Amino acid sequence: MDLPGWSEILFTIGLTVAIAFPLGFYLARVWKGESTWLDPVLRPVEGVLYKAFGVEREKSQNWFAYTISMLAFSIASFVVLYLILRFQDLLPLNPQGFKGLTPDLSFNTAISFVTNTNWQSYTPEQTVSTFSQMAGLTSHNFLSAAAGIAMAAAVARAFAANRGEGLGNFWVDLTRISLYVLLPVAIVVALVFVALGEPQTLSASAAAVGLEGGKQTIALYPTASQEAIKQFGTNGGGIFNANSAHPFENPNAITNLIEIVLMNTLSLACVVAFGRLVVARKEARALLVTMVILVTAGAAAIYWTETQPAPAMHAVHASTAVNMEGKEVRFGAPSTAVWAATTTGASDGGVNGMHDSFMPLGGAVTMFLIQLGEILPGGVGSGLYGMVVMALIAVFVAGLMVGRTPEYLGKKIEAREVKFAMLAVLILPLSILGFAAVAAVLPVALKSLANSGPHGLSEILYAYSSATGNNGSAFAGLSANTPFWNSTLGIAMLLGRFAYVVPVLAMAGSIAAKPKLEPSTGTLPTHGPLFISLLIGVILIMGGLQFFPAQALGPIVEHFQVLAAVAGH
Amino acid sequence: MLSDIRPAIVSTVLLTALLGVAYPLAITGVAKVAFPFQAEGSLVKDPHGRVVGSALLAQPFAKDEYLHPRPSAAGSNGYDPTSSGGSNYGPLSADLAKRVTSDAAALRASTGHQQIPDDAITTSGSGLDPDISPAYALLQVDRIAKARGVPAGQVGKIVAAHVESPVLGFLGQPHVNVLMTNRALNVIVPKSPPKAS
Numbered sequence: 001m002d003l004p005g006w007s008e009i010l011f012t013i014g015l016t017v018a019i020a021f022p023l024g025f026y027l028a029r030v031w032k033g034e035s036t037w038l039d040p041v042l043r044p045v046e047g048v049l050y051k052a053f054g055v056e057r058e059k060s061q062n063w064f065a066y067t068i069s070m071l072a073f074s075i076a077s078f079v080v081l082y083l084i085l086r087f088q089d090l091l092p093l094n095p096q097g098f099k100g101l102t103p104d105l106s107f108n109t110a111i112s113f114v115t116n117t118n119w120q121s122y123t124p125e126q127t128v129s130t131f132s133q134m135a136g137l138t139s140h141n142f143l144s145a146a147a148g149i150a151m152a153a154a155v156a157r158a159f160a161a162n163r164g165e166g167l168g169n170f171w172v173d174l175t176r177i178s179l180y181v182l183l184p185v186a187i188v189v190a191l192v193f194v195a196l197g198e199p200q201t202l203s204a205s206a207a208a209v210g211l212e213g214g215k216q217t218i219a220l221y222p223t224a225s226q227e228a229i230k231q232f233g234t235n236g237g238g239i240f241n242a243n244s245a246h247p248f249e250n251p252n253a254i255t256n257l258i259e260i261v262l263m264n265t266l267s268l269a270c271v272v273a274f275g276r277l278v279v280a281r282k283e284a285r286a287l288l289v290t291m292v293i294l295v296t297a298g299a300a301a302i303y304w305t306e307t308q309p310a311p312a313m314h315a316v317h318a319s320t321a322v323n324m325e326g327k328e329v330r331f332g333a334p335s336t337a338v339w340a341a342t343t344t345g346a347s348d349g350g351v352n353g354m355h356d357s358f359m360p361l362g363g364a365v366t367m368f369l370i371q372l373g374e375i376l377p378g379g380v381g382s383g384l385y386g387m388v389v390m391a392l393i394a395v396f397v398a399g400l401m402v403g404r405t406p407e408y409l410g411k412k413i414e415a416r417e418v419k420f421a422m423l424a425v426l427i428l429p430l431s432i433l434g435f436a437a438v439a440a441v442l443p444v445a446l447k448s449l450a451n452s453g454p455h456g457l458s459e460i461l462y463a464y465s466s467a468t469g470n471n472g473s474a475f476a477g478l479s480a481n482t483p484f485w486n487s488t489l490g491i492a493m494l495l496g497r498f499a500y501v502v503p504v505l506a507m508a509g510s511i512a513a514k515p516k517l518e519p520s521t522g523t524l525p526t527h528g529p530l531f532i533s534l535l536i537g538v539i540l541i542m543g544g545l546q547f548f549p550a551q552a553l554g555p556i557v558e559h560f561q562v563l564a565a566v567a568g569h
Numbered sequence: 570m571l572s573d574i575r576p577a578i579v580s581t582v583l584l585t586a587l588l589g590v591a592y593p594l595a596i597t598g599v600a601k602v603a604f605p606f607q608a609e610g611s612l613v614k615d616p617h618g619r620v621v622g623s624a625l626l627a628q629p630f631a632k633d634e635y636l637h638p639r640p641s642a643a644g645s646n647g648y649d650p651t652s653s654g655g656s657n658y659g660p661l662s663a664d665l666a667k668r669v670t671s672d673a674a675a676l677r678a679s680t681g682h683q684q685i686p687d688d689a690i691t692t693s694g695s696g697l698d699p700d701i702s703p704a705y706a707l708l709q710v711d712r713i714a715k716a717r718g719v720p721a722g723q724v725g726k727i728v729a730a731h732v733e734s735p736v737l738g739f740l741g742q743p744h745v746n747v748l749m750t751n752r753a754l755n756v757i758v759p760k761s762p763p764k765a766s
Binding site: 003005008049052053055077080135136138139142143175178191195196198199200202210212218224226229240241245251254256310312315317320325328331332335351357360451455476477565 | 576612687752
């Protein structure tokens with residue numbers, strides 16, 4: 001660990017937060033339907049699209065109608081993506097001549113991209129055509145992100161409402177977020193990425209004969225256009241198998257910085273926009289501070305673990321202590337650590353180094369950041385509503401302690417809301433631990449592991465955490481492209497997205513209908529250091545109680561094995 | 570509920586056409602004009618115009634007169650740009666220990682030095698890491714100089730010129746691009762006189 005390393009970590013996170021504020025102000029305008037400087041170009045496009053969809057811009061939906069629209073859209077986009085992948089051999093722009101994906105892989109991949117998870121059981125450069133990358137995956141990187149941000153807007157409107165019903169219009173939110181927020185940023189960033197070295201071509205590959213005469217086939221894709229939205233929409237699905245460790249996806253320190261900033265800033269901006277919409281800026285800032293504290297702590301912890309002596313290197317007396325297995329030289333430990341924390345905290349799931357080869361506690365931290373519910377700062381939109389759920393639980397716990405009816409942002413929090421919140425939160429341990437328990441005893445599942453012993457359990461636990469948390473990163477030693485893993489992980493992704501958000505939207509409906517109260521002397525302030533500490537406590541204790549036993553059997557056992565191995569030399 | 574069917578289908582189709590077809594094609598078009606070198610994969614050519622590799626991707630080097638890259642886990646023989654990826658060995662993996670031990674011994678034999686930079690015997694995340702650490706590059710100077718029959722100082726100067734420092738002093742790590750350094754070596758201190766073309 002050194003000063004430049006710490007500077008890089010703090011600078012990266014600081015820049016992310018600094019950009020989140022203006023972006024959040026802008027996002028709030030988009031949510032409210034106010035005018036923006038892009039109106040002259042985009043208003044007419046919007047109008048044409050609404051006409052084609054057959055929806056009215058001004059028509060607000062109640063929580064149930066909003067949910068049904070969101071589900072209808074998800075089903076339609078799932079079917080279209082499934083068909084594109086399954087039959088890519090019949091579609092244009094397949095210069096690679098790849099076959100259609102198998103049914104279980106198409107199912108898994110389509111769910112993965114529709115739920116903003118972007119788990120990948122396949123090696124893209126050997127599996128998906130240029131058309132599938134563009135029309136299939138790039139477009140869903142936009143759409144699943146827009147759907148997530150739309151739901152966050154609905155939750156924000158619920159808190160802003162006074163005995164209201166409408167949560168906005170899903171189709172309008174989806175369209176405006178795609179057109180006004182995601183697309184313009186993606187265009188600019190994609191061009192910057194090409195300038196910095198990322199390929200952007202329709203050619204399948206280039207042939208090279210190396211200086212020593214060896215032949216190389218260099219796989220190519222329209223990379224930059226997908227990379228930009230992959231990071232900005234917290235999708236994280238690699239254009240190549242190695243994801244952002246691949247030099248085409250992430251050629252240098254500048255692209256690396258931009259990619260890390262992109263993958264957290266929009267999630268934080270959702271919190272800022274929430275504060276504007278609900279007129280609760282201080283309270284929103286408390287949520288943002290909580291997110292930033294925890295993700296920074298995660299980055300620091302991983303930086304520490306990855307600069308501890310790795311046993312294999314220690315045994316041969318290598319020079320220093322950086323665990324470089326699975327890391328790129330241009331990034332080293334600090335860039336990889338801050339990436340690993342932000343990608344798992346944010347439900348992005350892209351990687352710039354291989355988590356499977358991290359030191360045991362480094363792997364444990366990445367997994368724990370996912371298991372805390374993808375709220376640090378979480379996926380775009382989903383991080384905000386996940387954090388709001390945690391805040392409700394925190395004020396409820398505090399209310400129990402002092403014997404008052406809890407309130408949050410002027411809304412009384414009663415049994416109904418807390419039940420919905422707990423229903424949502426409990427889906428995580430149910431899916432992660434339930435599936436992991438089954439996989440840990442099924443021979444058909446265990447065949448896919450690359451490592452045995454506690455590290456093998458970590459691979460299983462990480463896979464279901466990642467799928468349920470809609471993260472998508474992996475302990476990539478797991479060969480997940482089998483019917484068992486494709487199906488169970490697919491179901492875990494569905495549960496993590498929809499079984500989580502439907503109760504949250506129901507809760508939003510119930511909150512919207514309540515009167516908006518003025519704070520009284522008995523109201524617990526929800527913006528100061530006290531509340532931030534309470535919130536951090538609730539997040540860590542809930543996550544810890546649920547997942548510590550499983551972590552103890554995986555990475556924590558392995559950590560002590562590593563200490564023993566290093567001491568033995 | 571039935572009223573959602575039309576917007577669901579139409580929005581998926583139209584937004585896919587805009588975001589999944591028009592957007593990437595437009596970026597591709599602009600990139601082709603503005604950044605043709607990067608857009609095609611930063612392909613590096615020899616004086617005859619033949620592609621020798623990508624400046625961004627590792628390729629195998631085993632001869633003594635060249636700077637060697639890091640070991641690679643991409644594809645069965647390594648350095649395969651159609652199969653990027655790391656070893657995914659956990660820190661206690663027996664396979665990792667075996668590989669590291671034999672690579673360390675081989676490296677000590679080939680360089681004649683005892684020290685081993687971490688990157689020299691570990692595989693990268695992509696298996697295509699184009700760079701090595703300055704420490705690993707300097708370790709190879711004596712071997713390269715001997716194979717090329719030139720003083721070590723001359724090779725060391727070329728290697729030092731290819732060290733790229735962290736951006737702003739703290740973003741990323743110092744590194745040396747193996748392919749670009751080897752190309753420079755061939756031009757400045759060729760092993761045999763260059764063939765007339």
